[in-house]
Amino acid sequence: MGGKLIKFLKHLSITRKVMLSCITLLVIGYIFCLPRQLFHVPYSTVVTDRNEELLGARIASDGQWRFPPRATTPEKIKQCLITFEDKHFYHHWGVNPLSIGRAFYQNTKNKRVVSGGSTLTMQTIRLARNKSRTVSEKFIEVVLATRLEFRATKEEILSMYISHAPFGGNVVGLDAASWRYFGHSAEDLSWAESAMLAVLPNAPAMIHLSKGRTTLLAKRNRLLKQLFEKKIIDSSTYELAISEPLPDEPHPLPQIAPHLVSRFYQERNGAYSRSTIDRGIQTQIEDMAERWSNEFSRSDIRNLAILIIDIPTNQVIAYCGNVHFEQQKGGYQVDIIQAPRSTGSILKPFLYYAMLKEGSLLPHTLLPDIPININGFTPQNFSLQFEGAVPASEALARSLNIPAVTMLQKYGVPKFHHFLQQIGFKTINKPSSHYGLSLILGGAEATLWDVTNAYAEMGRILLVQKDDAYNILSQNEKAHILLAMNGEEETNTYELFNHQTKNKQSPFIIQKEGLKEASGAAWQTLSALTEVNRPEEIDWKSIPSMQTIAWKTGTSYGFRDAWAVGVTPRYAVGVWVGNATGEGKPGLVGAQTAGPVLFDIFNLLPSSSWFASPTGIFVEAEVCKQSGHLKGRFCEETDTLLILPIGLRTEACPYHHQITLSTDESHRVYENCANTEPTIQKSWFTLPPVWEWYYKQHHPEYKPLPPFKAGCGEDAIQTMQFIYPSMNAHIKLPKQMDGSKGFMTVELAHANANETIFWHLDNSYITQTQNFHNISLQPSPGKHLLTAVDSKGNTVSTTFFIE
Structure with a gap:
């Protein structure tokens, strides 16, 4: 074949060879004349909710409201455009010779440009090139238009045009025009609205809402009449359409979840982003936040943030980064959800969970609540009182500081620090020695984003009940919290929430074998948090209609940050109240500010029944009723509780001792003491002296040990x-x-x-x-x-x- 071609070329004359070369070059030039990317323009950042309803947008870098290109064109706009601009759009290859001939005749006759003769394909090329309108440019448009017809379908060409057509002022493209002129999406345009937008690109500088309104209305109605004559619309639709007035002025774009939109703008400038936000819930939450903000402003507390995560799907459905976004002062522009703030007591449940999971604590183990001084660190309870000893679950529910510090001292700061990093606290990034024991009392900073997700993760573990739950949970971890989609394929999705989503397992579960311990510890932790006193100060358990909520508050040192996080099987809700400047206020306490907001939110959200009790996880154990430890030799009053199997390793009750008493129990005697009076053996609950000193002030039923009989020896127990x-x-x-x-x-x-x-x-x-x-x-x-x-x-x- 190659030989025949060479032989053929040898017999050609030089002229024919030149002509063939020119034709070949022209064909190659034609094939490659169209740029791979037709439009090189910046786009606005557009963010929608899960149903693609607009939340907000940020203007493009060139000052134009130009939304990212559309993939399809709404049917009404399509009919209007083709009828008005290019009736033979589906029947030509980018150029309509009759239209060009007619335009040439009219322009020559009138000695000015009165008709362009351009097809929609040619207009698309002109928009992409953005050159002056000359005869040579028209020729280039003709060539490129025919080439575009070979590359793209008619629908794609129409979408390119409608996405980049000018609509007056700084409004470019159908989507921006729909929202700016009519306040809704292009899919919801009426026939009258579609007709108006179809005629606007024809002369956007001459006719628009503030100039040439009469001409614009006449053009719109003329197009509607053509649609009626072509039987595209019926008579009633036509009458209703021509009766619609033109909009008076451009509409402002929606400002829903503005801090989230700004975050997308920073991370995905110029992209179309679909989030998992539920617009209906988001607007209700923002209205609620405004009301509470007005209430708090009386105490000069200016800022408020709310985050809601749907636990089963692992998706954020409401994102209120702050209030009063439109105001430049007062820290309202700060996205508090992403801002590191002092944690206060909000991390205490994770220490309780970790110690339960590793078997170093039982749910109701007595913990010391006494004055302590650890190398100059002297924590105090919020009440500035001491109770001597408190069950661990009660200490958590009441958010007592001293028991939490003693727990952390026992568990180990480096180990807890590492655990917090594993479950996604990215801002706790300094060495553990930097925080020390203050880590559990607000010595570290975390974001509302990380805090709420960590609580949601604890709840999500409890949704997994079957043997194959580990695999199910792994799939849930792949779910995106906030998605920005460029297409339908998962590879085109955008993970705004990259917190642990790349892991194939829950950050709370280090190994597959640890799933049962994790579920059991999460159940016990959240159960303890349901006992936290609610802001309503009522017995909520006696009201069947009130749902069970595990919740925790936190207040940072100096009353700078107030936290509240709540968990149900359906939602995890995080609330932060304070001042973005870090200014403290006396009334800025989690239970008094963030707590009421939290329950107001749960009253708004659909309620759900409490988590089902995990099965096949717990074992029965006899536990001392007074100390919360496993039953010791001398414990008389016990409870049978369900605990994690690893909890069987914990210490038996160290507080019950068998002592020898006189029969009237007025004094003690040693067994080896010379004694002639009758005695009895009795179990006695005895706390260390410092514990006892404070404990008996709050527990009148506590009985200190009777004194020893005079002359009967030294006390064997520390007094x-x-x-x-x-x-x-x-x-x-x-x-x-x-x-x-x-x-x-x-x-x-x-x-x-x-x-x-x-x-x-x-x-x-x-x-x-x-x-x-x-x-x-x-x-x-x-x-x-x-x-x-x-x-x-x-x-x-x-x-x-x-x-």
């Missing part, structure tokens, strides 16, 4: 304990107003309230106390030994350092 300072504490003495060195206050608890205590510092006697055992000291810098001796000779000592 006194230092409250402050703790062993090996490093203390920095404060300065007084005059600049002189201040004092430290030493405090001690004794089982016998009336006991006399003799104090010794560095083996030197200094004073004695009775009833209230606290003294003020002013030690010199260095190491010191403090010893306390009671009247029976019992001693206790502690070492501390003055810096």
Whole structure:
């Protein structure tokens, strides 16, 4: 074949060879004359809800409202455009010779341009090239238009045109024009509206809403009449259409979820983005946020943020990043959902969950609630009171700080820090030593986005009940929280929420074998959180219509941040209230501000029944009723509770002891003590002295141990304990107003309230106390030994350092 071609070319004359070469070059040039990308223009950032209803948009970088190109053209617009601009659109190859001939004759006769003769395909090329209208440019348009017809379908050409046609002012494209002129989408245009938009690109500078309205109306009605004559519309539709008035002025674009739209603008500038927001719920949440913001503004609390996640689908359905977006002052432009804020107590449930899951805690284990000083760190409860000992579940429900600190001390700050990072707290990114024990009390910063998702993840675990639940959960993790779709394929979707979605398993589950422990721990944690007192101060359990909600509040140091997060099987709701500037306010407390907003939201959302109890996870165990530990040898009152199997490893009750009492229980005796009176053996619940000191003030039923019979030996059980300072504490003495060195206050608890205590510092006697055992000291810098001796000779000592 190649040989024949060469032989054929040899027999051609030079002229014919030149002609053949020119033809070949022309054909090649024609094939490649059309750019691969026809339009090189910036587009507006457009964000819609899950049903593709517009939430908002941001103008293109060239100042034009030009929405991203459409894939299809609405039928009404299509009929109007073809009737008005190019009646033979479906029958030519980009050029209509008759139209061009007619235009040439009319323009020559009138000695000016009165008709263009361009087809819709040629107009599409002209819009893409944006060149001056000359004879040579018209020739180029003809060539490129025919080439475009070979590349694209008629529907694609129509979509290109309608997406880039000018509609007056800075409005470009059908979608922008529909929203700007009529306040709704192009799919909802009436015949009158479609006809008006079809005639506008013909002369957008001469006829528009503020200029040439009479001409615009006449053109629109003339087109409607043509549609009626062609029987595209019937007589009643025609009469209704011509009676519709023109819009008075452009409409502002919707401003729904403006902070989310701004976020898309920053991350996907110029793209069309479909989110999972439910526009109906979003608008109700924004209205509610405005009402609450007006209420809080009386206390100079200006900012409020709300996030709602649909737990089963793992999708955000409402995103209120702040209020009053239109105002430039007051921090209203700040998207609080993405802003790191001090966590307050909002992380406590995750520590409770982690300790349950690893078997270092049972749900109701007694925890100390006493004054503590850990290397100068002296946490306080919000109430500034101490209760001695509190069950872990109650401490969580009441958000007590001291039990939480002791839990974290036992669990380990590095381990908890690592766990928080695993479950998606991206802003907790400093070394664990930076936070220390304050990590559990607001020493770290987190975003409302991460906090709400972490709570939602805990709820999502409980939706998985079957043996193949692990695989189901893995699929859920692939679900996108916020999607911005360029097409139908998953590869074209955009993951705005990239928090752990790339993992194939829940961040709460490190291994497949840990699913049961995770589900059980999540169940126990959320169950404890249903006991948190609600803002309504009513017995909500007695009202059948009120749904069960697990919720938690948080208040940061200095009253700068108020948090509330709630979980049901359907929704996770996160609320933040405060000032974006970080300014604290006395009334800025989670339970008083964010809490009422949270329950107002749940009253708005559809209710759901509580999580089904996990099956095949828990085992029955006998637990001491008073201590919450596993039943010990001497525990008499017990409960049978369902606990995680790993919980069987925990310590048996250390607080019940068997003691020998006189028959009247007035005093104790040692078994090896010379004693002739009858005695009895009895189990006794005894707390450490410091715990006991505070515990008995809140529990009148608590009975301290009776004293020993006189002359019957030393007490084998510790009767006194230092409250402050703790062993090996490093203390920095404060300065007084005059600049002189201040004092430290030493405090001690004794089982016998009336006991006399003799104090010794560095083996030197200094004073004695009775009833209230606290003294003020002013030690010199260095190491010191403090010893306390009671009247029976019992001693206790502690070492501390003055810096």
